[in-house]
Amino acid sequence: MNENLFAxxxxxxxxxxxxxxxxxxxxxxxxPTSKYLINNRLITTQQWLIKLTSKQMMTxxxxxxxxxxxxxxxxxxxxxxxxxxxxxxxxxxxxxxxxMNLAMAFPLWxxxxxxxxxxxxxxxxxxxLPQGTPTPLIPMLVxxxxxxxxxxxxxxxxxxxxxxxxxHLLMHLIGSATLAMSTINLPSTLIIFTILILLTILEIxxxxxxxxxxxxxxxLYLHDNx
Amino acid sequence: MLSRVVLSAxxxxxxxxxxxxxxxxxxxxxxRTFHTGQPHLVPVPPLxxxxxxxxxxxxxxxxxxxxxxxxxxxxxxxxxxxxxxxxEIYVISxxxxxxxxxxxxxxxxxxxxxxxxxxxxxxLNEQKLAQxxxxxxxxxxxxxxxxxxEKSQQALVQKRHYLFDVQRNNIAMALEVTxxxxxxxxxxxxxxxxxxxxxxxxxxxxxxQEHMINWVEKHVVQSxxxxxxxxxxxxxxxxxxxxxxxxxxxxxx
Numbered sequence: 050m051n052e053n054l055f056a057x058x059x060x061x062x063x064x065x066x067x068x069x070x071x072x073x074x075x076x077x078x079x080x081p082t083s084k085y086l087i088n089n090r091l092i093t094t095q096q097w098l099i100k101l102t103s104k105q106m107m108t109x110x111x112x113x114x115x116x117x118x119x120x121x122x123x124x125x126x127x128x129x130x131x132x133x134x135x136x137x138x139x140x141x142x143x144x145x146x147x148x149m150n151l152a153m154a155f156p157l158w159x160x161x162x163x164x165x166x167x168x169x170x171x172x173x174x175x176x177x178l179p180q181g182t183p184t185p186l187i188p189m190l191v192x193x194x195x196x197x198x199x200x201x202x203x204x205x206x207x208x209x210x211x212x213x214x215x216x217h218l219l220m221h222l223i224g225s226a227t228l229a230m231s232t233i234n235l236p237s238t239l240i241i242f243t244i245l246i247l248l249t250i251l252e253i254x255x256x257x258x259x260x261x262x263x264x265x266x267x268x269l270y271l272h273d274n275x
Numbered sequence: 276m277l278s279r280v281v282l283s284a285x286x287x288x289x290x291x292x293x294x295x296x297x298x299x300x301x302x303x304x305x306x307r308t309f310h311t312g313q314p315h316l317v318p319v320p321p322l323x324x325x326x327x328x329x330x331x332x333x334x335x336x337x338x339x340x341x342x343x344x345x346x347x348x349x350x351x352x353x354x355x356x357x358x359x360x361x362x363e364i365y366v367i368s369x370x371x372x373x374x375x376x377x378x379x380x381x382x383x384x385x386x387x388x389x390x391x392x393x394x395x396x397x398x399l400n401e402q403k404l405a406q407x408x409x410x411x412x413x414x415x416x417x418x419x420x421x422x423x424x425e426k427s428q429q430a431l432v433q434k435r436h437y438l439f440d441v442q443r444n445n446i447a448m449a450l451e452v453t454x455x456x457x458x459x460x461x462x463x464x465x466x467x468x469x470x471x472x473x474x475x476x477x478x479x480x481x482x483x484q485e486h487m488i489n490w491v492e493k494h495v496v497q498s499x500x501x502x503x504x505x506x507x508x509x510x511x512x513x514x515x516x517x518x519x520x521x522x523x524x525x526x527x528x
Contacts, residue, residue, distance in 0.1 A: 053368070086403060089326070090396035097399055138374030224376075225369030245376045253380070 054221055058214065061141050073143045076130035099126065106268055113168075114271050121271075124153070125264035132213060132256030136249070144259075145214045147206060154205035157267045162198070165274025173274060205266060212259050216252045223248060332385075 061068045083092050102125060107118045128144060135142025143149050165173035177194040178187065223245050230238045328336040342348040359365040499507075 057370075087400050090393055093396040093399050094392060097396075136377050138370050138377065220373045220376075221369050224372040227372040228367070228369050242372065242376070245372060246380060249373075249376045249380045 054218065054225075057139075057141065057217065057221070058145050060146065069141070069143060069146075072141050073131070073149075076127060076134060079130065080126070102126075106264065110268070110272055114268075117268075117271055120157070121264050121268055124157075124267065125260050128209070128260035128263055129257055132260060133253065135213070135217070136252055136256065142213060142217065144209055145217065147210045150206035150209045151202070154202045154209075154263075154267075158202040158205065158270055161267070161270040161274045164271075169274075176273060201266075201270065205263060209259055209263055212255060216248075216255050220245070220248055220252060 061072065080095055081092055088096070099122065103118060103122045106121060106125070107115050110117070131142060131144050134140060135144070162173070176198070177191050179190070179194070182190050223241060227238055227241045227245060230241055330336060330339065339348050342351065360367070
């Protein structure tokens, strides 16, 4: 039982070769491209969604920040599709692996910060001290701000990992509770099953929201630094 | 790629050729041939408008048609599922209930909001087509308007001679009026001169008459001598007395 609970989080291998790469490369197959103006319904809805998200996200940036638009839009689409595909039974979600989330969060955050330090060094350093602090507190506050800046990538990665992993674990646990109760007491099984359904709806929302939050925060770091 | 190695080796061997190494990739690409395949036969066969029909969203209809002569597809499906369950090829675990709930929510969502999303996508496509259609119609309308304007202009040109006739008439009338005015003025001037002559003549005649009368009077007065004047006055006084008596006598009667 204990082994089974975390079994779905082991990076899958096929005969010793990592299949995680194939799994990560799978979601783009679900988003077709088309060179026609009028497409089928799938492509039309996907194009409309992508246009909506990109417009929504990139309006707050200036010209320099908008050079990141391809990166951010592909990021949010990747995280959203990967999370949603992970809800299917017996599937593997790459975003549950801390390694992958760190690999996504660290370069993006570092890129934004280094860009800020390279171009507008005074503004970037000014972030370390909020306005209107009393003078004796300044050294301590600088240290605190530095720590909060340095912890941003870790927070991004761990936030995404923890949310998705926790959601998957909860679904497993409640599923196994339903399984256990199905032989004992049928009405309580139905109650627990209802809870499972509600949890599924929550998970779908969480999948989308986490993608949004991740990308939004990266975009905020970008906005601060352009 | 090996040609690049050859080129760089040649550059180190002969330094004069070093500048030629920059042409290496260009030469490499120039020797690549394009368009060696057969071109598309026109007309390219059109894309199908709808995808293949599927049952339960997963299994294509052709599968059912394929199976019908041999065995019932539902019986086959049920048999396979029961076989997998009973031999524990598919184990019922916690994952089963998770799968049930996820698939249940998905099916519910698709059944409930599927047509809405389909209509939305259709509406988006229709909007795009309507925009293009609008552009085409606007262009056609513009050209039609130009044609109509041209036609009306041509029709107007046909009727231009009316305008010219009217203008000609106007000018003739103006000329006539001017001529008559001048004629009248001439008449007035001539009459003026003639009236002057007439009045001069009249005045001359009057003056001659007066002069003649004055001359006659003067000579008559001169011709009356003093003697005759006294006799005439005495006679007048006697006549007057007689008349006065006659006059006095009348009212007494």
